[in-house]
Amino acid sequence: MTDQPTSLAGLDLRTEIDRLRKDRNAIILAHYYQRPEIQDLADFVGDSLELSRKAASSDADVIAFCGVKFMAETAKILAPDKIVVLPDLNAGCSLEDSCPPEKFAAFRKAHPDHIALTYINCSTEVKALSDIIVTSSSAETILAQIPEGQKIIFGPDRHLGGYLARKFNRDMLLWPGVCIVHEAFSETELLKLKAQHPGAPVAAHPECPPSIVDHADYVGSTSGILNFAKTFPGDTLIVATEPHIIHQMEKALPEKTFIGAPGADGQCSCNVCPYMALNTLEKLYTTLLDLTPRIEIEESLRLQAKKSLDRMLEMASSTVGMGDLGAR
Ligand code: 13P
Ligand code: SF4
Numbered sequence: 052m053t054d055q056p057t058s059l060a061g062l063d064l065r066t067e068i069d070r071l072r073k074d075r076n077a078i079i080l081a082h083y084y085q086r087p088e089i090q091d092l093a094d095f096v097g098d099s100l101e102l103s104r105k106a107a108s109s110d111a112d113v114i115a116f117c118g119v120k121f122m123a124e125t126a127k128i129l130a131p132d133k134i135v136v137l138p139d140l141n142a143g144c145s146l147e148d149s150c151p152p153e154k155f156a157a158f159r160k161a162h163p164d165h166i167a168l169t170y171i172n173c174s175t176e177v178k179a180l181s182d183i184i185v186t187s188s189s190a191e192t193i194l195a196q197i198p199e200g201q202k203i204i205f206g207p208d209r210h211l212g213g214y215l216a217r218k219f220n221r222d223m224l225l226w227p228g229v230c231i232v233h234e235a236f237s238e239t240e241l242l243k244l245k246a247q248h249p250g251a252p253v254a255a256h257p258e259c260p261p262s263i264v265d266h267a268d269y270v271g272s273t274s275g276i277l278n279f280a281k282t283f284p285g286d287t288l289i290v291a292t293e294p295h296i297i298h299q300m301e302k303a304l305p306e307k308t309f310i311g312a313p314g315a316d317g318q319c320s321c322n323v324c325p326y327m328a329l330n331t332l333e334k335l336y337t338t339l340l341d342l343t344p345r346i347e348i349e350e351s352l353r354l355q356a357k358k359s360l361d362r363m364l365e366m367a368s369s370t371v372g373m374g375d376l377g378a379r
Pocket of ligand 1: 097098099100172186187188230256258271272273274
């Protein structure tokens with residue numbers, strides 16, 4: 052990954068961001084899919100669940116969220132008294148886009164005996180229409196606590212929902228959304244890569260389609276994949292998720308080789324999340340300088356959405372389930 056320029060009109064952006072972070076009493080939170088230079092200056096880098104917990108527990112006045120909009124909105128829902136800024140408000144998510152609140156409300160209405168177990172990659176409005184939110188690292192623990200007979204709608208990611216339904220042998224009504232990034236991996240190219248690296252395990256995010264997950268030795272959230280990378284016994288790992296996470300792997304284990312799973316063109320460039328990539332050092336600097344763009348959420352909507360998120364945080368801490376999705 053090439054570093055982007057670190058100066059804006061002659062400024063040393065890293066020094067300036069550091070100064071502003073102190074002046075504003077700000078915490079910089081970053082997802083593993085952010086550019087390496089942003090991950091390296093963040094106060095905390097994590098998966099969706101860890102970032103939500105960090106936002107809820109931080110005593111900073113400002114949260115500069117380097118991730119996508121639904122993640123920054125989650126931070127604002129859980130920490131309403133803080134100023135939450137996102138370097139680029141256009142940092143959306145194809146899963147969120149696939150699930151307009153009006154259509155989701157109509158779907159729920161058509162299935163009144165189902166609860167809505169909803170992936171965190173959705174709008175605040177859809178969270179407000181849901182019963183329990185899950186992340187990929189908490190989905191299994193939470194699903195294990197839902198009684199067998201309870202009917203479930205799972206949205207918006209049909210691949211994560213399908214993976215859980217198969218693993219738990221549970222029927223769930225799946226919303227037909229996909230992540231454009233994980234959908235772009237190619238089974239044919241993955242098999243070619245495996246043949247070139249015999250014995251190298253594959254770690255995949257559950258947003259991947261079954262054609263990829265079926266070849267994985269480990270399936271889990273970004274944090275789960277990172278932990279697997281730190282503990283697998285070999286020297287080469289094939290990584291089927293957004294490739295910026297490889298930065299953390301290479302930092303932790305410079306002696307090992309991490310290869311991004313390929314897209315249809317045989318390269319992994321099509322698996323860079325275009326929304327996550329919108330955040331840059333320059334935008335982070337101006338965001339901290341101006342404290343814009345801010346995330347604002349109407350209070351009754353926030354309170355309604357908070358219910359399903361609070362449920363997630365309570366249930367994810369329960370010891371009943373098995374933690375991250377783990378080995379297949
Ligand atoms: P994680 O919760 O595993 O970090 O996933 C977030 C995401 O958007 C994956 O595409
Ligand atoms: Fe959304 Fe996919 Fe990007 Fe994650 S990688 S933020 S699911 S588009």
